[in-house]
Amino acid sequence: MKEAVMASIVEELHQLDVKGLQCPMPIVKTAKAMKALASGDVIEVIATDPGSVKDFAAWSKATGNDLLESTAVDGVFRFVLRKR
């Protein structure tokens, strides 16, 4: 029981704001942020670089970190990634 409560607290969503940044900084900053995470951790990245849509899919393929979501709302791109 205690462990289940602990797990739900630990299972927070990590966030990274790279709005305004251009290639390659959204990827570079995400890779840096990922280093601090544990395997299975999930991070939400918010970007405005239109090139990042393809770049995050490619980065996921290159690194094996899962891209769980890739959405666009009003020129803001949101990626949800899970560390391998």
Add this chain to the structure above:
Amino acid sequence: MLELKDRPAEQIVPVVPLERSTAHEKLVIFAWSGDLDKVWPTLILATTAAASGMATTVFFTFWGLFPLVREERRMTGANWMQKMLSVMNRGGIGHMKLSKMQMFGAGSGMMKILAKQHRVASPAELLASAIELGVKLIPCQMTMDMMGLTKADLIDGIEDPAGAMTAMLDAKDAVTLFI
């Protein structure tokens, strides 16, 4: 941030279940040029490769060595020829020139303004990121000797000077670029 999740997404980009690409895990760039418009893409490619988990090496040779010189070094070299070279071709990541449209400094100045306006990372920022991401930056020993550059003239965080063979060993099973 979280409320974005609840908003209707205009466009859902399909997330394709991806198999991990394992074709090449290494990148080696031979950085020969000291031009701003070549060093910049070199650093973009090196940081991106390192961020994607590739073991990345950049071997800096000939003019390519000068971006690694400490910014504050005004003059390097032991004899008049090496000293003159350093004055005519000032080292440091912030002192590079464009290969075209340089216009006596106006070109590279405008390029820096445009980069700032569009929030493109500067070469200095990318160089710091490369070091932070563990990119191996190797200065060419032969060029250093010939042009009168010492280890003390170069920035911290780079590898010890080495020869072509060291870079070639890394390049054996890597993607290689000569820029």
